[in-house]
Amino acid sequence: MELALLIDFGSTYTKITAVDVEATEVIATAKGLTTVETNILEGLNKALEEIKPFFGGTLPQFQSRLACSSAAGGLRMVAIGLVKELTVEAARQAALGAGARILGVYAHQLTSSEIEQIDGSCPDIILLAGGTDGGNKETILHNARMLAKTKYGNTIIIAGNKSAADEVQDILLKAGKDVRVTANVLPELNKLNVEPARDAIRATFLEKIVEAKGLRRAETYIQGVLMPTPAAVLNAAKLLSTGTEDEAGLGELIVVDIGGATTDIHSVAEGHPTRSGVTYKGLPEPFTKRTVEGDLGMRVSALSLLESIGSRRLASVTGLPESEVESYVQYVQNRVELLPENGKQWEIDTAMARLATDLAMERHAGTLENVWTPMGAMYIQHGKDLTEVPYLIGTGGVIVNHPHPRQILEGALYKQDQPTVLRPKQPKFLLDKEYILAAVGLLAEVKPTAALRLAKKYMVEA
Amino acid sequence: MVEEKKQLTLVLGVIGADVHAVGNRILEYAFTEAGFKVVNIGVMASQEEFINAAVETNANAILVSSLYGHGEIDCRGLREKAVEAGIGDIKLYVGGNLVVGKQDWQAVEKKFLAMGFDRAYPPGTMPQEAIDDLLMDFGFVQKC
Numbered sequence: 178m179e180l181a182l183l184i185d186f187g188s189t190y191t192k193i194t195a196v197d198v199e200a201t202e203v204i205a206t207a208k209g210l211t212t213v214e215t216n217i218l219e220g221l222n223k224a225l226e227e228i229k230p231f232f233g234g235t236l237p238q239f240q241s242r243l244a245c246s247s248a249a250g251g252l253r254m255v256a257i258g259l260v261k262e263l264t265v266e267a268a269r270q271a272a273l274g275a276g277a278r279i280l281g282v283y284a285h286q287l288t289s290s291e292i293e294q295i296d297g298s299c300p301d302i303i304l305l306a307g308g309t310d311g312g313n314k315e316t317i318l319h320n321a322r323m324l325a326k327t328k329y330g331n332t333i334i335i336a337g338n339k340s341a342a343d344e345v346q347d348i349l350l351k352a353g354k355d356v357r358v359t360a361n362v363l364p365e366l367n368k369l370n371v372e373p374a375r376d377a378i379r380a381t382f383l384e385k386i387v388e389a390k391g392l393r394r395a396e397t398y399i400q401g402v403l404m405p406t407p408a409a410v411l412n413a414a415k416l417l418s419t420g421t422e423d424e425a426g427l428g429e430l431i432v433v434d435i436g437g438a439t440t441d442i443h444s445v446a447e448g449h450p451t452r453s454g455v456t457y458k459g460l461p462e463p464f465t466k467r468t469v470e471g472d473l474g475m476r477v478s479a480l481s482l483l484e485s486i487g488s489r490r491l492a493s494v495t496g497l498p499e500s501e502v503e504s505y506v507q508y509v510q511n512r513v514e515l516l517p518e519n520g521k522q523w524e525i526d527t528a529m530a531r532l533a534t535d536l537a538m539e540r541h542a543g544t545l546e547n548v549w550t551p552m553g554a555m556y557i558q559h560g561k562d563l564t565e566v567p568y569l570i571g572t573g574g575v576i577v578n579h580p581h582p583r584q585i586l587e588g589a590l591y592k593q594d595q596p597t598v599l600r601p602k603q604p605k606f607l608l609d610k611e612y613i614l615a616a617v618g619l620l621a622e623v624k625p626t627a628a629l630r631l632a633k634k635y636m637v638e639a
Numbered sequence: 640m641v642e643e644k645k646q647l648t649l650v651l652g653v654i655g656a657d658v659h660a661v662g663n664r665i666l667e668y669a670f671t672e673a674g675f676k677v678v679n680i681g682v683m684a685s686q687e688e689f690i691n692a693a694v695e696t697n698a699n700a701i702l703v704s705s706l707y708g709h710g711e712i713d714c715r716g717l718r719e720k721a722v723e724a725g726i727g728d729i730k731l732y733v734g735g736n737l738v739v740g741k742q743d744w745q746a747v748e749k750k751f752l753a754m755g756f757d758r759a760y761p762p763g764t765m766p767q768e769a770i771d772d773l774l775m776d777f778g779f780v781q782k783c
């Protein structure tokens with residue numbers, strides 16, 4: 178029997194999944210409270226204790242022991258570019274796709290106060306872009322000189338104009354920074370190239386960030402912390418969509434992941450226009466795209482969710498008085514692991530999740546802009562057209578543990594009164610019932626086909 | 640041909656709500672063949688897209704085309720936006736059916752030059768004319 182142990186070091190819990198690789202069977206899952214401050218291994222050990230009974234009281238020999246982590250704030254990044262809609266957006270896409278939490282996004286020449294802001298946010302990695310290859314050099318050089326003055330942002334990945342890269346590297350090396358140079362995130366105006374930057378971010382995560390977050394201690398037992406947890410989920414989404422050499426995937430899909438702090442949407446789709454007479458504008462979107470809504474979460478960000486959605490709307494969905502909804506939201510904020518206890522609380526939690534899904538999808542999906550021309554009405558598409566995507570997968574505690582997850586997931590659907598937002602129209606709803614997407618993303622690193630089969634097996638219809 | 644020592648970068652596009660894609664492709668082909676680096680932002684391009692593209696690519700010139708007769712409205716303010724974006728001295732060329740109906744070309748040209756364009760071309764201009772002008776404006780001497 179070939180066994181794999183897949184570990185997710187979270188900020189609150191360390192979750193483990195034990196998998197029989199040959200039978201593509203989840204044998205056991207468990208979680209233990211994470212203690213990043215004292216000893217990261219405590220939570221893992223507690224969880225391991227819990228799964229022992231499944232193996233006759235002693236831990237078996239796991240052939241693969243892989244981990245991802247979002248502990249201690251995950252991978253915290255700042256993205257810098259030149260024009261907001263162009264290299265800044267490309268840098269942002271690269272960082273998000275690598276599973277980072279974005280602390281700030283900066284355009285044009287950095288000012289002293291922006292440098293202070295960057296320093297104040299203590300990023301793990303700064304991604305410095307700007308200029309197409311052979312294009313503008315001035316701004317990235319200026320920004321490098323400014324970044325040279327920072328105290329904290331020590332790891333800088335350069336993914337900008339290749340003609341300026343050497344000089345930028347020199348400036349930062351002289352300032353004692355740890356610098357990596359990788360391919361430009363936007364080599365030409367209409368060519369997004371985020372993969373090399375994503376790889377560089379991930380390599381840096383493995384080398385340095387793992388150490389900084391105290392995860393190195395865990396590495397004696399596991400084979401290494403491979404990636405940030407959101408990157409593992411995105412990895413799983415991509416695998417499930419595109420398949421492997423031996424087995425086909427499901428095709429295009431969207432993953433909605435609602436957590437306590439953020440709501441993430443991952444789309445694995447081309448997003449080309451599905452209607453005729455539509456012209457695509459703006460930066461091309463990555464095939465695997467991730468967006469993170471830091472203001473939409475069930476617990477840590479519950480208050481900002483209330484602010485973004487409005488208590489009136491939240492109340493009207495639940496049918497409860499505004500005051501009751503507000504006081505519940507205030508109550509759950511910072512009570513991270515609190516689960517709803519009665520019918521009313523379920524109602525509010527469901528409404529919060531549904532509206533978070535709704536707004537997060539609205540921000541993720543592309544839009545149509547109606548333009549009147551001498552030739553009649555024309556449509557310009559910005560972002561991805563997701564109307565025909567066949568699968569929508571729900572994951573995250575509130576969805577997975579919900580008796581009627583469709584109630585939440587339907588918030589993502591196309592709306593008649595919002596015809597210009599290109600949300601999915603008739604997707605099949607799937608549920609990550611065993612909460613294993615992150616584990617699948619990890620297993621994909623060593624056994625892609627087994628990981629794919631596992632994912633297919635445990636995604637049930639919602 | 641442009642001499643090897645410096646390749647000029649041109650931002651090319653069709654402005655406003657104009658969807659004339661074929662002419663745009665022909666221009667891209669002609670300018671690329673002539674040795675320029677062409678950044679084609681396509682049809683229905685806004686002033687901001689021209690400017691942003693020029694900023695990121697450090698372009699030497701912006702070439703605007705417009706065939707549907709509303710060029711005058713679409714082009715107004717482009718020079719000012721370029722100035723605001725810090726690329727005020729970029730060369731701006733415009734060409735096509737720039738105004739509604741049949742108007743006296745001299746007057747039209749004057750209008751566009753006053754708007755801050757360096758050169759304006761009437762309908763039916765061949766690409767070679769603009770290529771020659773670009774080479775001249777950037778100080779490349781044509782041999783023979």
